[in-house]
Amino acid sequence: MAAKGAAAGAGVLLVTANVGSLFDDPENLQKNWLREFYQVVHTHKPHFMALHCQEFGGKNYEASMSHVDKFVKELLSSDAMKDYNRARVYLDENYKSQEHFTALGSFYFLHESLKNIYQFDFKAKKYKKVTGKEIYSDTLESTPMLEKEKFPQDYFPECKWSRKGFIRTRWCITDCAFDLVNIHLFHDASNLIAWETSPSVYSGIRHKALGYVLDRIIDQRFEKVSYFVFGDFNFRLDAKAVVETLCAKATMQTIRAADTNEVVKLIFRESDNDRKVMLQLEKKLFDYFNQDVFRDNNGTALLEFDRELSVFKDRLYELDISFPPSYPYSEDSSQGKQYMNTRCPAWCDRILMSHSAKELILKSENDEKIVIYDHIGPNVCMGDHKPVFLSFRIAAGAGKPIANVHKCCVVQ
Numbered sequence: 574m575a576a577k578g579a580a581a582g583a584g585v586l587l588v589t590a591n592v593g594s595l596f597d598d599p600e601n602l603q604k605n606w607l608r609e610f611y612q613v614v615h616t617h618k619p620h621f622m623a624l625h626c627q628e629f630g631g632k633n634y635e636a637s638m639s640h641v642d643k644f645v646k647e648l649l650s651s652d653a654m655k656d657y658n659r660a661r662v663y664l665d666e667n668y669k670s671q672e673h674f675t676a677l678g679s680f681y682f683l684h685e686s687l688k689n690i691y692q693f694d695f696k697a698k699k700y701k702k703v704t705g706k707e708i709y710s711d712t713l714e715s716t717p718m719l720e721k722e723k724f725p726q727d728y729f730p731e732c733k734w735s736r737k738g739f740i741r742t743r744w745c746i747t748d749c750a751f752d753l754v755n756i757h758l759f760h761d762a763s764n765l766i767a768w769e770t771s772p773s774v775y776s777g778i779r780h781k782a783l784g785y786v787l788d789r790i791i792d793q794r795f796e797k798v799s800y801f802v803f804g805d806f807n808f809r810l811d812a813k814a815v816v817e818t819l820c821a822k823a824t825m826q827t828i829r830a831a832d833t834n835e836v837v838k839l840i841f842r843e844s845d846n847d848r849k850v851m852l853q854l855e856k857k858l859f860d861y862f863n864q865d866v867f868r869d870n871n872g873t874a875l876l877e878f879d880r881e882l883s884v885f886k887d888r889l890y891e892l893d894i895s896f897p898p899s900y901p902y903s904e905d906s907s908q909g910k911q912y913m914n915t916r917c918p919a920w921c922d923r924i925l926m927s928h929s930a931k932e933l934i935l936k937s938e939n940d941e942k943i944v945i946y947d948h949i950g951p952n953v954c955m956g957d958h959k960p961v962f963l964s965f966r967i968a969a970g971a972g973k974p975i976a977n978v979h980k981c982c983v984v985q
Contacts, residue, residue, distance in 0.1 A: 594956025596631030
């Protein structure tokens with residue numbers, strides 16, 4: 574598999590994947606997942622590839638260590654990846670540290686035809702040429718080639734064991750410098766609480782955390798460059814608006830706990846048609862009678878309720894979404910398209926970018942430029958999240974000149 578010569582630019586593939594399911598059921602899921610991933614690599618033949626993983630190692634990292642090692646070894650040595658002769662792998666394996674553990678894993682692969690690629694050393698504040706394959710784990714806090722942070726506990730106090738945070742790296746390809754940020758934001762703890770207000774309280778928590786990351790990567794410590802932020806943002810549809818639309822003609826029954834009077838379940842029934850149940854809502858149940866609404870035309874009818882990114886429209890850009898909600902798919906290895914009835918399906922997994930990065934990928938000096946934003950494994954069980962990818966080409970000189978890149982791209 575030979576990527577086209579990098580002289581005219583560089584093909585780039587960015588992938589985000591919440592892979593927790595792969596380590597909870599490795600025997601049934603990993604083989605399919607890798608096959609689908611390799612197929613995307615083969616199709617797009619990138620020169621530079623970034624794979625950002627969240628929940629790497631699954632729910633119990635210590636128990637999954639052997640599966641983690643096997644997965645990493647497979648990625649680095651498989652025949653499908655043989656033309657990628659340089660790699661950097663950053664795994665947060667510090668699971669014993671509640672204060673620091675994020676369960677993030679970032680993989681970067683460089684095709685043999687890509688001649689000049691540099692990675693930024695945040696401590697030395699200079700670029701270093703990338704050679705060989707290196708794996709870093711457990712000691713990410715002391716690695717100068719990245720910045721890593723876990724969100725403070727008070728961002729999401731009800732979740733004692735939250736593992737949410739971000740890892741940032743900086744790269745220079747064809748004289749274009751850019752940051753790649755692996756991110757995992759907070760989930761919705763309860764469907765019932767999410768339904769209470771529009772926007773939900775959880776949306777506000779994600780807004781705060783994402784704002785923190787964006788402020789961090791453009792602060793005064795380093796030169797500003799274009800950036801791509803991709804990961805599991807846990808963005809959800811506006812639950813109140815979705816329910817009101819899906820159940821517009823329904824009547825609602827409220828069920829409360831006998832001892833606390835707390836609402837524990839909502840049942841929405843059709844007003845006629847023998848009062849058929851349309852939707853049942855509990856803390857971890859979203860059981861709508863017709864899942865086709867989330868799949869038909871890739872669920873685009875529901876995009877109007879995907880509102881969390883609108884707050885950041887001046888800071889972040891996203892290509893048009895043309896794939897179905899990426900979460901929560903069934904973890905049954907025989908089910909490729911079925912959603913679980915635990916949450917309202919949503920586009921949790923995204924690839925976002927600064928407006929200068931948008932200009933970088935949409936500029937072209939040739940007719941071959943194709944930008945593709947899609948999901949991986951549409952008909953195959955990939956776990957509860959479908960990976961999402963962005964394929965594009967950086968044409969030589971497409972990025973506006975970054976001051977000092979030539980000076981700081983010093984071979985170390």
